[in-house]
Amino acid sequence: MKTYEPITEEIVGKLKKIVGDKFVWTDEDHLEQYKTDEETDPRKFHRPEAVVAPASTEEVAAILKLANAARFPVTPRSGGTSVSDGAIPVCGGLVLLMERMDKILEVSPEGMYLKAQAGARTGDVQQAARQQGLFYAGDPCSADSCLIGGNLATNAGGDKAVRYGTTRNQVHAIEVVLPNGEIAHLGTRSKKNTTGYCLDQLVIGSEGTLGIITEVTLKLLPQAPYKSDVLAIFTDQDKATGIVPVLLREGLNPTSVEFMDNAFVRASSDYSKLNLGHYEDGSYVILTLETFDEEEMDRKLIKLDELCQANGAVEVGMADDRVWTLRKNCLESTRVLSKVMTSDDFVVPLDKIARTINELSREAQNYPFRVFTLAHAGDGNLHFSILKGDLSDEEWEQALDAFHAKAYQYVYAMGGKLSGEHGIGAKKVKQLAALADPGELYMMQTIKKALDPLDILNPGKVLAVY
Ligand SMILES: Cc1cc2nc3c(=O)[nH]c(=O)nc-3n(C[C@H](O)[C@H](O)[C@H](O)COP(=O)(O)OP(=O)(O)OC[C@H]3O[C@@H](n4cnc5c(N)ncnc54)[C@H](O)[C@@H]3O)c2cc1C
Known part of the structure; x- marks a missing residue:
């Protein structure tokens, strides 16, 4: 695996110059706090070397320029509700918190759009739209704790995707800081656009590997009475x-x-x-x-x-x-039943969802763990929560691997994919490499290398560290 340079005292000093002394942390409490997201298995935790909370797009850009010059990795983090190890700094380095960039900048009833900094809480975005008699259709079940930039980064789904689509369908435009620190404005509020590549949609759902989203312009809809x-x-x-x-x-x-x-x-x-x-x-x-x-x-x-x-x-x-x-x-209800658990996120074509739920939940009965089944059924998206319970690490790994091998094969045979909404994160990098179409994988690797030649931004997520 690639080696990075450590974050030295000198770099900490430079980070403090960028964001202010109060917003750079290297103390035990902070490093411990940001070693995981919703991951419960301690073997997957990784401590960062420092944590930073910028307040503006320019500060994010300056941090990424410094990271390239000094060669340390940066993991963006919004609400930390990722269930695919997306916000874990798997290569160490810096965790970059988006939470200070939390302002709703504009709600336009005439233009039916809302502009916000990417660190705005999703629930606050929904509320700001409601206050103008309008409606923001993105609604992951974690809306009270996740941030809107995290939703764009993961292309979050949720309860309303059957009718309105996932987060990518709710976005007009984004501001993004590229891995080398350049700032790009992508997308448009116009209804049509064939002006070059569709780069906003490339960044949306890229799980923080192609850029850090700093501002969003979202579509609003009339509220159905x-x-x-x-x-x-x-x-x-x-x-x-x-x-x-x-x-x-x-x-x-x-x-x-x-x-x-x-x-x-x-x-x-x-x-x-x-x-x-x-x-x-x-x-x-x-x-x-x-x-x-x-x-x-x-x-x-x-x-x-x-x-x-x-x-x-x-x-x-x-x-x-x-x-x-x-x-x-x-x-949450299954978290109290087992300290360690994992959640699957298969998605299949709609005409296959009933069959997939029934056959895979029957298959799951053959393993020594407990399985709970949930589905955004109208989107063909199936979540299994699998509980480790009292199994040893070895038994757990063996059983999970055996179940997953069957389940992935089944889902792909149904025309499905590994993730409907939670993303690949660090959790399913190997599976994506094994299951993706070779041409698709080649395009992803080539785009990542072109935009992030030093693999500075969120390394080890979606694709293996090269
Ligand atoms: C109880 C619960 C319910 C959930 N329900 C749903 C659901 O219904 N639908 C659903 O889709 N998901 C759901 N999730 C998963 C999770 O909430 C979503 O993936 C969410 O979009 C993550 O947002 P976040 O702000 O917490 O981002 P984080 O977890 O902090 O980050 C997620 C990923 O995005 C990257 N990232 C974060 N911010 C940025 C940024 N500004 N720019 C670029 N990259 C960034 C991170 O590096 C990471 O890879 C649920 C999780 C929990 C715990």
Whole structure:
């Protein structure tokens, strides 16, 4: 693996000159705090040598110029909610915090856009849009703790992607500091654009390997006045997953179609101290409809009820916010059951999602770990939470590798991919190298080398360190 130069006292002094003495840390507490993100396995932790919090795009640029001159790696970090080891400084060096760049700069009701610094909290972006009667459609379940730049870097999905698409669909333009410290303004607010390469979309979803996003211009939408959440409960998991293609085919255009298996229903009900029915035997499908017309909502709700009943639901009812508390607590609810766990993020074409959930969750029963299944079912995106429990490190690794080998093969045979929304991070670098189309891998490596010849920015993420 490539070796980098250490961050010396002299470099720390230069960093302090760039951002101010108060915003560079080398003390034990900070180095310990930033050795991981949502990763729970201590074997994956890496301590940085220093942590820095710039306040402007120019400061970010100066830090990257210094990093190239002194040859130390830089890991950008927003909310640190990555579940793919994306914010872990796997090669040491510097962790660069985005949290001071947190301003909402402009909300334009006329132009229906919002400009913010990349360190603005996603929940604050949503709130700022709401205050103007508008709506920002990006909504990962971590919206209260992640930052908008982190969402762009990972092309985050979430509960509303069925109707509105993922984060990349919500973006007009970005400002980005390239690995060598140059500043680029990419994208446009115009509806059409064929003016050269589509570089904004290349940077979005590149997980901080091609540039540090410092400012974002986001699309806003009108807020639909009518919104209904529905909980459909099934006691037969195959029927629960089988409802997804039916709903999408019938033109209901749902905003959310979320699936929780019975293991997640129990875990999250216990964690949230809620019981919404069929705790013992139910799989849940949570559906959200939005309309601009009351009668249209009534018609859609009747149709939804009919379709769920006809496809085997044992209960269909209007749901309140408690159903979203259950859904959003899923990940946390399994954390209390096992200190070490991992979360998969497969994505398959929509017509394959029911089959994939059912076959892979059945396959998972053959291994000595506990598996909980969750899906943004309307996007074909499946999350398995796999718990280490009392297994030894060796047993855990063996079982996980054996399951993953089967699961990856299955998902790719279905026309799917390794990650629907969490990204490759450091966690799936080897798998991407093994599974990606050779031409695709060649393009990724060539672009990375061209923009970051010294492999300074977020090395060891998406691609192996060269
Ligand atoms: C409880 C929970 C629920 C979740 N639900 C969802 C969900 O519904 N949908 C979903 O997609 N994900 C979800 N996630 C995963 C995670 O929240 C997303 O990946 C999120 O977009 C990460 O944002 P962050 O601000 O925490 O970024 P971080 O974790 O800090 O960083 C993520 C990656 O982006 C890079 N990066 C960060 N900021 C920048 C920047 N400004 N410029 C360039 N690169 C940068 C980092 O180096 C890292 O590689 C969930 C996580 C948790 C813990």
